[in-house]
Amino acid sequence: xxxxAQRFATYEDLFALPDHVIGEIIHGQLITQxxxxxxxxxxxxxxxxKFGDPFQYGRGGPGGWWILFEPELHLGPHILxxxxxxxxxxxxxTLPDEAYFxxxxxxxxxxxxxxxxxxxxxxxxxxxAAQQVNWLWLLxxxxxxxxxxxxxxxxxxxxxxxxxxDAVRAVPFEEVTLHLxxxxxxxxxxxxxx
Numbered sequence: 457x458x459x460x461a462q463r464f465a466t467y468e469d470l471f472a473l474p475d476h477v478i479g480e481i482i483h484g485q486l487i488t489q490x491x492x493x494x495x496x497x498x499x500x501x502x503x504x505x506k507f508g509d510p511f512q513y514g515r516g517g518p519g520g521w522w523i524l525f526e527p528e529l530h531l532g533p534h535i536l537x538x539x540x541x542x543x544x545x546x547x548x549x550t551l552p553d554e555a556y557f558x559x560x561x562x563x564x565x566x567x568x569x570x571x572x573x574x575x576x577x578x579x580x581x582x583x584x585a586a587q588q589v590n591w592l593w594l595l596x597x598x599x600x601x602x603x604x605x606x607x608x609x610x611x612x613x614x615x616x617x618x619x620x621x622d623a624v625r626a627v628p629f630e631e632v633t634l635h636l637x638x639x640x641x642x643x644x645x646x647x648x649x650x
Contacts, residue, residue, distance in 0.1 A: 464485075
């Protein structure tokens with residue numbers, strides 16, 4: 457039986473979405489998800505705040521980066537919205553005039569949730585590799601883990617995995633120690649030992 461031709465999503469389809477929905481276009485398909493849940497938003501905000509001062513503003517760190525929450529990326533035919541992304545200022549000295557970025561970031565962080573983990577891993581990771589994003593972090597506030605990947609010959613190489621309250625120094629931000637327990641909601645932290 458013949459099926460009707462499938463219509464490819466367009467940029468205009470994103471404007472028709474309600475405010476509480478994030479939309480992406482991946483392989484011509486409109487992918488939607490609700491705004492981040494509180495644990496997800498806390499982890500993403502905490503990470504952005506931790507790296508903003510030393511890497512974006514140069515306070516207590518080397519500077520030289522743009523670190524942005526949920527930037528809209530136009531990478532070839534795909535429109536992606538990572539939770540966090542960073543560009544080295546030597547590659548992007550000024551922010552674009554458009555409302556989106558057509559230059560692939562140097563670093564991307566996806567904060568995983570049950571509703572996004574499959575797409576983040578199976579669909580977006582290969583796209584980021586194809587676009588030559590150098591570093592990818594996967595942060596999961598539900599199981600309290602961080603996975604750090606580096607791009608090597610077009611493939612992701614796992615640099616390390618950290619959990620719970622580990623102290624992390626990882627590429628490309630190894631100049632600053634990240635304490636994972638700062639990213640988790642208090643009720644998600646392991647109990648203190650007294």
